[in-house]
Amino acid sequence: MATFLFWNINKKPLQDHIVALCHEHDVDILILAESDLPAVPLLQALNTEQRSTFRQPFNLSDRLFFLIRYPTDWLKPVRDDGGVAIRHFIPPIGPDILLAAVHLPSKLYGNESDQIFEANRAAQMVTEAEERVGHTRTVIVGDFNMNPFEPGMVGTRGFQAVMDQRIARRINRTVLGKEYSFFYNPMWSRLGDLSKGPPGTYYYNSSTHVNFFWNTFDQVLIRPDLLDLFSADRFQVLDVAGQQSLLSSNGLPDSSLNSDHLPLLFNIEIERVI
Amino acid sequence: MVTKNLWGELPDAADIRSPVTILREQASLLTQMTNGTLQGEVYLENSGGRFSSTLYILAPALDDYRYSVLSVQYPVVS
Numbered sequence: 001m002a003t004f005l006f007w008n009i010n011k012k013p014l015q016d017h018i019v020a021l022c023h024e025h026d027v028d029i030l031i032l033a034e035s036d037l038p039a040v041p042l043l044q045a046l047n048t049e050q051r052s053t054f055r056q057p058f059n060l061s062d063r064l065f066f067l068i069r070y071p072t073d074w075l076k077p078v079r080d081d082g083g084v085a086i087r088h089f090i091p092p093i094g095p096d097i098l099l100a101a102v103h104l105p106s107k108l109y110g111n112e113s114d115q116i117f118e119a120n121r122a123a124q125m126v127t128e129a130e131e132r133v134g135h136t137r138t139v140i141v142g143d144f145n146m147n148p149f150e151p152g153m154v155g156t157r158g159f160q161a162v163m164d165q166r167i168a169r170r171i172n173r174t175v176l177g178k179e180y181s182f183f184y185n186p187m188w189s190r191l192g193d194l195s196k197g198p199p200g201t202y203y204y205n206s207s208t209h210v211n212f213f214w215n216t217f218d219q220v221l222i223r224p225d226l227l228d229l230f231s232a233d234r235f236q237v238l239d240v241a242g243q244q245s246l247l248s249s250n251g252l253p254d255s256s257l258n259s260d261h262l263p264l265l266f267n268i269e270i271e272r273v274i
Numbered sequence: 275m276v277t278k279n280l281w282g283e284l285p286d287a288a289d290i291r292s293p294v295t296i297l298r299e300q301a302s303l304l305t306q307m308t309n310g311t312l313q314g315e316v317y318l319e320n321s322g323g324r325f326s327s328t329l330y331i332l333a334p335a336l337d338d339y340r341y342s343v344l345s346v347q348y349p350v351v352s
Contacts, residue, residue: 060341081328081342113322117347120321132338157321 001231002089002270007263008033008103008143008218014259019045020242022054025265029075029089030054032065033103033143034259043067061085064101064142075099078129083142084122086129094270095137097226100126102142104152115145119152123159127181136181138223139230141264145217148187153219156180161221163188169224183221186230190237191216197237201262203252220266231267238263293346294318294327301329311335323350 005027007018011034019042022030030046039056046067047053057072059065064085068075078086083103090096104118130136144153152158156175161183162168168184192214193199200214218237222230239246239262246262248254253262294316301314313332318325328345332338 076337077339078337079340079342081330081340082345113324117321117324117326121319121326124319 002028002091002097002268003234003265004029004031004099004139004141004220004268005263005265006031006033006101006141006218006220008259008261009037010034010255010259010261011036012259013037014241015042015045017241017244017246017258018042020244021238021263021265022046023050024242027265028069029099030067031101031141033063033101035065037065039065039067057087059085061101063103066101078132079125081121081125083118084125086125088129088133091270095229096133096135097268097270098126098129098133098135098138100129100138100140100142102140102144104143104145106145112151115150116152116155116158119144119146119155119158123157135225136223137226138183139226139268140183140221141219141266143218143261147212147216148185148191148219153185159183159185159221161185161219165224165227168222169227171224181223183223184227184230185219185221186232186235187216187219198239198247198251198262201237201264202260218261218264220264226268229269231269234265234267236265238265293348294325297327297329297346304331315340324348325350 003026005021009032015037043054052069054067054069055072057066057068057075058077061080063083074090076088078088086100089099102122104122126138130138146152153161160180163185165184168182172179172181189195190197200216201218202215203213204215205213246254246258253260297316301316304312304314315330315332317328324347326345326347329343330340331343332340
C-alpha cells in the first residue's frame with residue numbers, strides 16, 4: 001500500500017508537524033506546496049529512528065516538493081510546468097501510476113476565466129502524460145484553488161471530476177461529438193459539517209455577497225482505472241498532527257501557528273493486484 | 275475594375291515578431307547549442323480567445339522529461 005500526504009504549508013515552518021504526520025500515518029510519498037523548508041533537516045528528522053528512509057527524488061519544480069520512502073528511481077519526472085508537476089511512479093512489483101501534483105493559481109491573482117483556463121491547461125498536460133505512459137492509472141492531488149463544484153473542476157475540458165464513482169466508471173462521455181474522460185472526486189463527500197472530518201480544507205471569510213466560508217481547494221482526483229485501488233476508508237482530511245490540533249479553539253485552521261490549509265491523506269493499494 | 279482595399283493600412287508582416295516566434299527562435303537555439311542533448315519545444319494553446327505559448331526544455335536522456343521555462347498568455351487583440 002502506498003500512502004500519500006499532501007499539504008500546502010503556506011510557507012510556515014511546520015517541519016515538526018510534517019514529521020509527526022508522516023510517522024503517525026506511515027506516509028510513503030510526501031508532497032508539499034508553498035514550502036520553504038530546507039530538504040536536509042526535514043529528511044534527517046523524518047529518518048531519525050525509522051526503519052525505512054525518505055529520499056529526495058529529482059525535482060525541478062519550484063512550486064511542489066516531493067519526498068519518497070522508495071528508491072528515487074521509482075519516481076520519474078515526466079513534466080514540470082509552473083504549478084503542475086507530473087511524475088511516473090514505477091514500483092518493481094504492481095502497476096505503475098501517474099501522479100500529478102498541482103498548485104493552481106489563486107483567486108487573488110485571477111478571475112474565474114483565468115482559473116478555468118489554467119484548469120484546462122493542467123488537465124491537458126495530464127492527458128498528454130497519460131498518452132506518453134500508455135495508461136490512465138492517474139491520481140492528481142494538490143491545491144486546485146477551486147472548490148469541487150467550480151467550472152474548472154467539473155467542465156469537460158477541465159478535470160470533469162464527478163462525485164459518484166459509478167459515473168466515473170463510465171470512463172468518458174461525449175459532448176458535441178468529442179469524448180472527455182472522467183475523474184472521480186472524493187472531495188464532494190467531504191463538503192460541509194455533516195461530512196467526515198472538517199467541513200473543508202481552507203477557510204476564508206470574505207465580505208462579498210457569496211461567501212462559502214469553508215472551501216475545499218485541496219483535492220485528490222482519481223481516474224476510474226485506479227478506483228479499485230483507492231481506499232475510500234483511509235482517505236482523510238487531517239486536522240491533527242501528532243498530539244497537536246491544526247485547528248484553533250473555534251474549529252478553524254489555525255493559520256497563526258499552522259497552515260491555512262489542512263493536509264490530505266490517502267492510499268493507493270498497489271499490492272492488491274499482485 | 276480595380277478592387278478596393280477595405281483592409282486599410284496594414285503593418286508590414288515582416289516587421290511583426292509574435293511571442294511564439296520569439297520562443298521558437300530560442301527553442302531552436304537551445305537545441306543547436308546543446309547538439310540536441312537538450313531540445314527546445316514551444317507549445318501553443320488557445321482557449322476562449324486566449325493564447326498561451328510555453329517554452330519547454332525537453333531532455334531526451336530523461337525519457338523526454340519536459341520542463342517549462344516560461345509561459346506567455348495573451349488575448350486576441352481587437
